[in-house]
Amino acid sequence: MKAAPVFRNRLLPYLLILPQLALTGVFFFWPAAMALYQSMLKADPFGLRSRFVGLANFIRLFHDPYYLGSVRLSFVFAVLISVTAMAIALLLAVAANKHVRGAKVFRTIFVWPYAVAPAVSAILWAFLFQPEIGVVGRALKGVGVTWNPYLNSLQAQFLVILIAAWKQLSYNFIFFLAGLQSIPQSLVEAAAVDGASPRHTFWRIVFPLLSPTTFFLTIMNVNYSFFETFGVIDALTQGGPGKATETLVYRAYVDGRVNLNIGLSAAQSVVLLAIVVLITAFQFKYVERRVHYA
């Protein structure tokens, strides 16, 4: 009996991965190639006249102080949103993992926000924080806070981060909870028998064992902050006040969809793609080394 290939047909494996390859090709490589091509054109919105301009769009972008500001802002947002959303989710997951009354109810409640579309949740939060008619907005004014996110950059940024983090909380919660539940109870019990305090047990045993989940979530959260905060920003601040909440994605949208400057917008998509590829590669190269796969 031969131990090796089960599939004798050389074509079959390729055939089996073909659907996935086709999807990746059609929905990723093709648009990415189009973006790369368009980023080197200057064209009117209808595409009636277009001309090849090489790297002119990129050069313009990197000479634009506002664009560089957007780059900085996107990174700051990514860090703040990811840290907030993951820290709170971990805390909630640890709590919900305990054997307490109603743990199931809490679990369901924490998962709920994930079902709400970003734009919808932004509108709901915007209502709450609306300075004149919102419940929270009025309450803030009531206690003497000059609350107006339409004119106060820091307040607008705070609100975007809050909503974006809240939205991502459920996703992180599910993964952290699953991660926690897959940690063998015997390890935790052994630590307890050895006299470790719950804090010690968490940081020395549970958290390291959770690192694959944390690593995965870090990548997902950074990508989420870069791309999916769009709905929140669009519904809430449209990038303002000033340029206080104009992230890279929002800027690409404004230039492409609103201003119909396709070349410039495509160049931004290419930059965005490059940034995300670099971040993910960096994480896999340097951060993953410290991840402990059980």
Place this chain on the structure above:
Amino acid sequence: MKRLVSVVSVVLLVVVGLVGFSQQEPPAGRIVIEFWNAFRGALGDTLQTLVNEFNSSQDKYWVSYVYKGSYADTMNAAIAAFQAGEAPHIVQVFEVGTATMMAAEGAIYPVDQLFKDTGVPLNADDFIPAVKGYYSFPDGRMAAMPFNSSTAVLWYNKEMFRAAGLDPDNPPRTWAEVRAAAAKIKEAGVAEIPLSCAWFTWTQFEQFGAIHNIPFATRANGFEGLDAVLTLDHPLYVRHIQNLVEMSQEGLFVYGGRDSAPDALFPAGQAAMLIASSALLGRVKREAQFEWGITYLPYYDDFVPAPFNSIIGGAALWVLRRPNASLEEYKGVAEFFRFLSTPEKAGWWHIETGYVPVTYGGYEYAKAQGYYDANPGADIAILQLARTPTTENTRGLRLGYLPAIRVVIYEEIEKALQGEQTAEQALKNVVARGNELLREFEELYK
């Protein structure tokens, strides 16, 4: 739980499917005309009614009503369709897209040409000049069909005026009077917001420039060429923004966000005065639980003794060239346009929506119906639009990347209102950044 989820999703799918396919199918033998637009909700129903009436008024053509999302979405969809050779016959485009559409020679079918080619008669002189001018070529030929047009007006809360000791039947006319009224309202504590303002860039720059007869940009606000430069550092704009910054510091003016965000403040009874679109009428009628009034936009009476006509906002209907489309199809488009511009239909649309009648005929129709007697103030918008003959500063704007320029204005004004820069600096920045955009647009068509 799992079962519940699957039941719910199946129900959702079915509902979505039903909604998706509920579009009426054209009867056999009709020539189908695709009409892409950005209206749903109450406005969508009203427009659909007009389309249905047209479809049943004759048996040759069938206008297919297709909702495509926001104005920006609709324009993007039409452009994408054009590039794919599947352009709709008619697309509704917002006023800031005018320069882009007009420059797209070869993609658009100018309305003037359309009526000539198809032999359908159209009384172009019946259109209100401030409306028609916005969508006409420099030589006066109509490029697009004016449709839903509004202008900016001052909305005020009569009950708050009374409570503050102001005369509700004598609203402020000038900016000095507005400021005085706002101060009284604040003093009396009857409103949290004495004055706010929707569509800030449209109302405080585009409209403001027109009624004071000062230019927004050179080359007749861009009508005469793509080489226009912004003139928003004109002393009157600086003075006005300075005034608003001061009023904001004193709590007399509250900036309520971009575009339509502040609209809600008036019907909700938060703002005593709101400068906003006349097309807010439907919403105010439905939501406001108080007695309200409409009046003309305030002006600086030491600058102009009598204000000029205001300009329009809203959208127009553009005809796109579609490969292999027959002249007969375009004849249907022309017939549909003629139908929309008849006095009864233009007037009915005006009464139902609060948009201004785009023709004198529509205005006369509404008047004859007794609409203005029953709704005092409903004619303010049209009277303001038509109060003077248009000058080169009051015809409208024809600037490339106007949406982007509006964003620049928002950004710089927001910084000025936060106290990060002076009004003068803000407007200098607007001019510098705006001109870069204008040059970039110009370069596309060189």
